[in-house]
Amino acid sequence: MSESTLDSSLAVVILAAGEGTRMRSSLPKVLHRIGGRPLVGHVLDTARDLAPSHVLVVVRHERDQVADAVLGVSPEVVVVDQDEIPGTGRAVEVALDRLGGFDGDVLVLSADVPLLDFDTLAALVRAHRDERAEATLLSAVVDDPTGYGRVIRDAAGTVARIVEQKDATDEEASIREINAGVYVFRAGALRAHLPQVGTANAQGEKYLTDVIGLLRESDARVAASIVTDVSLTLGVNDRAQLSEAARLLNARTVRRWQLAGVTVQDPATTWIDVTATLAPDVTLLPGTQILRATTVASGAVIGPDTSLEDCEVGEDAVVRRTDATLAVIGAGATVGPFAFLRPGTELGAGGKIGTFVETKNSRIGEGSKVPHLSYIGDTTIGRNVNLGAGAITANYDDVVKHRTEIGDEVHSGSHNVFVAPVRIGDGAKTGAGAVIRKDVPAGALALSVAPQRNVEGWVENHRPGTGAAEAAIRARSAQKADDGAQEQGD
Numbered sequence: 001m002s003e004s005t006l007d008s009s010l011a012v013v014i015l016a017a018g019e020g021t022r023m024r025s026s027l028p029k030v031l032h033r034i035g036g037r038p039l040v041g042h043v044l045d046t047a048r049d050l051a052p053s054h055v056l057v058v059v060r061h062e063r064d065q066v067a068d069a070v071l072g073v074s075p076e077v078v079v080v081d082q083d084e085i086p087g088t089g090r091a092v093e094v095a096l097d098r099l100g101g102f103d104g105d106v107l108v109l110s111a112d113v114p115l116l117d118f119d120t121l122a123a124l125v126r127a128h129r130d131e132r133a134e135a136t137l138l139s140a141v142v143d144d145p146t147g148y149g150r151v152i153r154d155a156a157g158t159v160a161r162i163v164e165q166k167d168a169t170d171e172e173a174s175i176r177e178i179n180a181g182v183y184v185f186r187a188g189a190l191r192a193h194l195p196q197v198g199t200a201n202a203q204g205e206k207y208l209t210d211v212i213g214l215l216r217e218s219d220a221r222v223a224a225s226i227v228t229d230v231s232l233t234l235g236v237n238d239r240a241q242l243s244e245a246a247r248l249l250n251a252r253t254v255r256r257w258q259l260a261g262v263t264v265q266d267p268a269t270t271w272i273d274v275t276a277t278l279a280p281d282v283t284l285l286p287g288t289q290i291l292r293a294t295t296v297a298s299g300a301v302i303g304p305d306t307s308l309e310d311c312e313v314g315e316d317a318v319v320r321r322t323d324a325t326l327a328v329i330g331a332g333a334t335v336g337p338f339a340f341l342r343p344g345t346e347l348g349a350g351g352k353i354g355t356f357v358e359t360k361n362s363r364i365g366e367g368s369k370v371p372h373l374s375y376i377g378d379t380t381i382g383r384n385v386n387l388g389a390g391a392i393t394a395n396y397d398d399v400v401k402h403r404t405e406i407g408d409e410v411h412s413g414s415h416n417v418f419v420a421p422v423r424i425g426d427g428a429k430t431g432a433g434a435v436i437r438k439d440v441p442a443g444a445l446a447l448s449v450a451p452q453r454n455v456e457g458w459v460e461n462h463r464p465g466t467g468a469a470e471a472a473i474r475a476r477s478a479q480k481a482d483d484g485a486q487e488q489g490d
Helices: 039-049 063-073 088-098 118-130 187-196 210-217 239-259 458-462 467-489
Strands: 010-016 054-059 078-081 105-110 135-141 150-153 159-163 177-186 222-226 289-291 307-309 322-325 339-341 352-360 369-377 379-381 392-394 404-406 417-419 422-424
Touching: 010 039, 010 088, 039 054, 039 063, 039 105, 039 118, 054 063, 054 088, 063 078, 078 088, 088 105, 088 187, 105 118, 105 187, 118 135, 118 177, 118 222, 135 210, 159 210, 159 222, 177 187, 187 210, 210 222, 369 379, 417 422, 458 467
Parallel strands: 010 054, 010 105, 054 078, 135 222, 289 307, 307 322, 322 339, 339 352, 352 369, 369 392, 379 404, 392 417, 404 422
Antiparallel strands: 105 177, 135 177, 150 159, 150 177
16 A cells, blocks of 8 residues: 555445434435535545545435435445445445445445544554454544444453444443444455344344454454544534534644644634635634635735635735625735625725625726725726725616626715616716716716705704704804904904
8 A cells, every 4th residue: 555545455335324313404414514525525535535446325314415415526436325224234235235246345434424534544454454354443442432332352352342332231331442433344254244134233223343243253353443533533423513523623624724834823713624725824813714615825814703715815815804705805905894795706906895895796906996885796897996985886676687887997986876787987087976877988077966055044944942953043143243253353
């Protein structure tokens, strides 16, 4: 076996047929996500790193949903249906049938144990082959073994059998070495002994673990590899374990990026999906989430309190207190605080999306700024544009969404509404409060506000006795006194 791959005499069988009733969810357990991938996706990725000749996933509960997810992650995987006979032994048996005459080693993994890494599995297979064993299981010694099968050893310290929690005696239940649910078998050993496994147990299932006892009864060699990092073997059966697995995976991911040159100011409040990519000298401030396929270039500062999902962030960009999905943020651009970038947003290099700005399906050109209190939807904005506070592109007429086109070097006044479809030419300007319903030619000044008209005495006449009326009367009296004093001085 090389440093990065195993030889082709290895098949991987992933068990994903269970109902996962303790999750209390309409979503199959193995499709719940941590670190940006479903549980089964993490197991598949690790399995593929081993470069086996075959990868099979056994499904039953919500068969089509699980199969579609598996094939979406890894189209070359063979999906195998488990019949109505329950149990892990039956699941491996149907997978073995699909392997035909394969005569190598079979690595059995559980789709709900997502934290196992390449090094652990590669070491397990190496130990199995070095020991020339018929079966090798991964075990761990834990403080609380509740819920796990116990590894029973004989007087010589050799693995004798595995007893499931529900079938264990009080003495057996006190054993702290647990079965991690990961095994390597010789394919021939499985073919010889799986047909002998029955369902006479507390759960009425065909246990894969019974093969261990049958092998020992036939004097076959069974080995165990004890994993030192117990967290790697964490199985997910309920929402609490799902959260714990997510926390452990995130801690591992954050540390990996820290060692790669990323500053993570507060690892406890920073979440990074395994599918994200960060360059050296990125800084992540507290409360930041880097999700899905987000990429962040060198020198960018993200956070605090920022969520980026499937986004691309350029070098030296600064993104503060922002929620962004499927957005592109150019080099040297600034976003936030309190910005909302919806799918299709593209901000050019050196541009700005400021405080309380929402954007959607819009391209904002290099050096252009939407500083505050704006909605920009279905819009193309050119270079070096400045939109005043409160700018709105009214893109929806209750039937169709229309586009707004704003050229280069355009400056708009505050509180403008651009009623799409409309085009603003290069270098044009718009006055404060303008409602732009027609195209504006290049270099033109667009004004749409009627001249101001002041109705003297309106408050005193229409709101007599109010505080406003009294204040107005005092002000008018003071003004008259000032005017009289000025006339006497003249």
